[in-house]
Amino acid sequence: xxxxxxxxxxxxxxxxxxxxxxxxxxxxxxEIHVVFGPxxxxxxSLIKAIMGLPPYQVTSGDVRFEGESILNLxxxxxxxxxxxxxxxxxxxxxxxSLAALGKALGIDKDKLHDEATQLGMxxxxxxxxxxxxxGGEQKRSELLQLLLQQPKLLLLDEPESGVDVDxxxxxxxxxxxxxxRDLPIRERTVGGIIVTHTGSVLKHLHATRGYVLVNGxxxxxxxxxxxxxxxxxxxxxxxxxxxxxxEKIHDFxxx
Amino acid sequence: xxxxxxxxxxxxxxxxxxGNTPRSASFLxxxxxxxxxxxxxxxxxxxxxxxxxxxxxWVKDLEWSLVNPDTDEFTRHVADHDDPAxxxxxxxxxxxxxxxxxxxxLLKAERNEQVLHNIIVLEPDSELHLITGxxxxxxxxxxKHIAVTEIFVRKxxxxxxxxxxxxxxxxxxxxxxxxxxxxxxTYLSNYIAxxxxxxxxxxxxxxxxxxxTARFNSILYAKEGSFFDVGGRIRLLGEGARGEIVSRVVxxxxxxxxxxxxxxxxxxxxxxxxxxxxxxxxxAMIHAIPELKATYPDTELSHExxxxxxxxxxxxxLMARGLSEEMARSLIIRGFLNVKIDGLPASxxxxxxxxxxxxxxxxxx
Numbered sequence: 001x002x003x004x005x006x007x008x009x010x011x012x013x014x015x016x017x018x019x020x021x022x023x024x025x026x027x028x029x030x031e032i033h034v035v036f037g038p039x040x041x042x043x044x045s046l047i048k049a050i051m052g053l054p055p056y057q058v059t060s061g062d063v064r065f066e067g068e069s070i071l072n073l074x075x076x077x078x079x080x081x082x083x084x085x086x087x088x089x090x091x092x093x094x095x096x097s098l099a100a101l102g103k104a105l106g107i108d109k110d111k112l113h114d115e116a117t118q119l120g121m122x123x124x125x126x127x128x129x130x131x132x133x134x135g136g137e138q139k140r141s142e143l144l145q146l147l148l149q150q151p152k153l154l155l156l157d158e159p160e161s162g163v164d165v166d167x168x169x170x171x172x173x174x175x176x177x178x179x180x181r182d183l184p185i186r187e188r189t190v191g192g193i194i195v196t197h198t199g200s201v202l203k204h205l206h207a208t209r210g211y212v213l214v215n216g217x218x219x220x221x222x223x224x225x226x227x228x229x230x231x232x233x234x235x236x237x238x239x240x241x242x243x244x245x246x247e248k249i250h251d252f253x254x255x
Numbered sequence: 256x257x258x259x260x261x262x263x264x265x266x267x268x269x270x271x272x273x274g275n276t277p278r279s280a281s282f283l284x285x286x287x288x289x290x291x292x293x294x295x296x297x298x299x300x301x302x303x304x305x306x307x308x309x310x311x312x313w314v315k316d317l318e319w320s321l322v323n324p325d326t327d328e329f330t331r332h333v334a335d336h337d338d339p340a341x342x343x344x345x346x347x348x349x350x351x352x353x354x355x356x357x358x359x360x361l362l363k364a365e366r367n368e369q370v371l372h373n374i375i376v377l378e379p380d381s382e383l384h385l386i387t388g389x390x391x392x393x394x395x396x397x398x399k400h401i402a403v404t405e406i407f408v409r410k411x412x413x414x415x416x417x418x419x420x421x422x423x424x425x426x427x428x429x430x431x432x433x434x435x436x437x438x439x440x441t442y443l444s445n446y447i448a449x450x451x452x453x454x455x456x457x458x459x460x461x462x463x464x465x466x467x468t469a470r471f472n473s474i475l476y477a478k479e480g481s482f483f484d485v486g487g488r489i490r491l492l493g494e495g496a497r498g499e500i501v502s503r504v505v506x507x508x509x510x511x512x513x514x515x516x517x518x519x520x521x522x523x524x525x526x527x528x529x530x531x532x533x534x535x536x537x538x539a540m541i542h543a544i545p546e547l548k549a550t551y552p553d554t555e556l557s558h559e560x561x562x563x564x565x566x567x568x569x570x571x572x573l574m575a576r577g578l579s580e581e582m583a584r585s586l587i588i589r590g591f592l593n594v595k596i597d598g599l600p601a602s603x604x605x606x607x608x609x610x611x612x613x614x615x616x617x618x619x620x
Contacts, residue, residue, distance in 0.1 A: 051575055053571055053575070054567070054571065074574070074579075074580070075571055075574040075575050076574040076575075076577055076578055076579050076580070076583075079574065079575055079576060079577040080577045084575075085575050087572070087575075090572060091566065091568040091569055091572050093569045093572060093573065093587065094590075095587050095588075095589075095590030095591040095593075096569075096573065096586050096587055096590045097590070100586060100589070100590055101573065101576060101578075101586070104578055104582060104586050105576060105577055105578065128590075129572075145576060149576060149577065
């Protein structure tokens with residue numbers, strides 16, 4: 001079966017500075033893949049490169065969506081194919097309201113109002129996007145936009161960072177909805193990647209696979225909750241030690 | 256006669272000759288000739304200046320009391336004119352006029368020169384919404400519009416003055432405006448120009464007395480080959496006077512000077528100014544000149560100004576939602592220009608919204 005998303009030996013750079021090296025992973029419909037890693041290790045770069053955002057340049061490898069390479073597509077073409085991104089720190093777009101964006105995208109006004117109300121964002125519909133929003137409001141606004149966009153592939157960049165416990169419950173419920181957690185596994189068509197620091201969204205999501213990204217490389221992978229537990233107890237130390245051994249073996253075999 | 260083509264041109268600037276939109280009074284000047292001067296309200300006089308000079312001799316005392324005839328060659332040109340055309344509006348004391356009044360200055364004959372002197376008087380505690388549309392007929396490409404306007408907002412009166420300019424690529428426009436806002440009065444000016452014009456320069460001066468308020472909003476979309484030198488000056492001379500200037504400018508292959516001056520000259524005066532501009536290409540020029548002048552210690556004046564291109568991260572963000580770059584750019588510009596104006600009747604806000612929509616669809620961004 002073809003993956004919803006196939007990333008093959010992906011190398012990404014900004015100018016001369018490499019950010020990701022040899023990243024390979026496949027996300028099938030219904031799967032959630034989780035990327036952990038220390039700050040500045042390339043987690044957000046991976047998600048932004050999949051979306052095609054500048055200044056991230058793919059220097060080798062491929063990214064395929066439903067079997068087709070998307071590397072030559074513009075950001076909006078990728079979005080229209082069904083790729084949706086929740087930004088970690090969305091820019092303020094003071095002159096465009098959620099209502100105006102919804103209208104431009106042809107989204108039903110009642111649906112927008114209903115979803116916004118459920119997310120406690122009704123009062124934000126006519127305000128500039130992210131303009132003066134608190135951290136929690138930004139996260140809710142991002143997920144609200146994805147609910148309206150209904151992507152097949154979700155890219156969530158730190159969807160829970162900086163939010164309080166009550167907001168976390170709400171956000172987790174929305175993420176479950178986005179990933180069709182109410183449907184039997186076989187009927188789920190949506191998959192995605194979540195970048196997370198805290199791992200707190202993982203408790204109810206039953207993510208498929210986890211990865212630890214260090215210095216732009218996937219160093220470890222496994223069951224997401226196991227990785228999360230290890231990180232919670234020992235930080236990234238175990239994975240880094242394991243990775244160093246792997247690298248030594250790799251170098252030895254290379255001769 | 257006003258042809259059907261002309262009528263379409265009038266509608267573009269908010270002048271409704273059909274009677275479908277409620278209007279309290281109408282005035283239409285074609286080149287030099289007043290075609291319509293009618294009021295449905297007893298307490299609202301809507302007339303031509305030529306007639307007003309005869310019927311209301313006191314009007315002559317008001318002429319040149321707020322604008323100095325020696326200000327420049329254009330005021331001099333109006334002053335030297337024997338009997339300039341123009342619009343006279345007079346709202347009687349205490350009258351709250353429910354529906355907007357409309358006036359329109361249409362430039363019809365090619366290469367014609369329209370020389371005007373307008374007087375607007377709101378007596379104490381009266382209220383009026385006025386929409387003035389200035390336009391050139393669609394078949395007329397060149398001409399000159401030189402106008403002196405003097406506006407008297409008496410004690411406790413409120414005037415909302417929405418001016419829509421829709422000229423032609425070779426038209427020169429030189430309005431010279433003076434306003435006095437007396438004790439507790441309010442003057443709200445909305446100036447909208449979204450189409451090509453050769454040259455517009457206007458920098459009205461409002462003198463605000465105690466407890467009075469003056470606000471200038473300008474929405475400009477300067478298109479190819481246009482030159483705008485547009486601003487507003489507010490002198491807060493009375494205690495507790497308030498002033499605000501907001502200007503939104505979008506420029507493509509054109510030059511815009513966006514001026515603003517607020518002077519705080521008495522106790523407890525407050526003024527704020529916002530000059531924002533979007534440059535659409537490297538052939539545009541926006542020169543924002545916000546000025547604050549304090550001549551009394553107990554005044555509070557502030558300004559903010561931002562000019563630049565649309566931020567790439569904003570475009571990328573909207574594109575990540577599925578909008579093409581062109582649609583994203585257009586959405587941002589539309590939102591930037593679409594300033595919701597406090598106190599404006601819905602029908603006039605609709606005129607402005609429609610104009611912005613038309614300006615956005617007329618030319619590719």
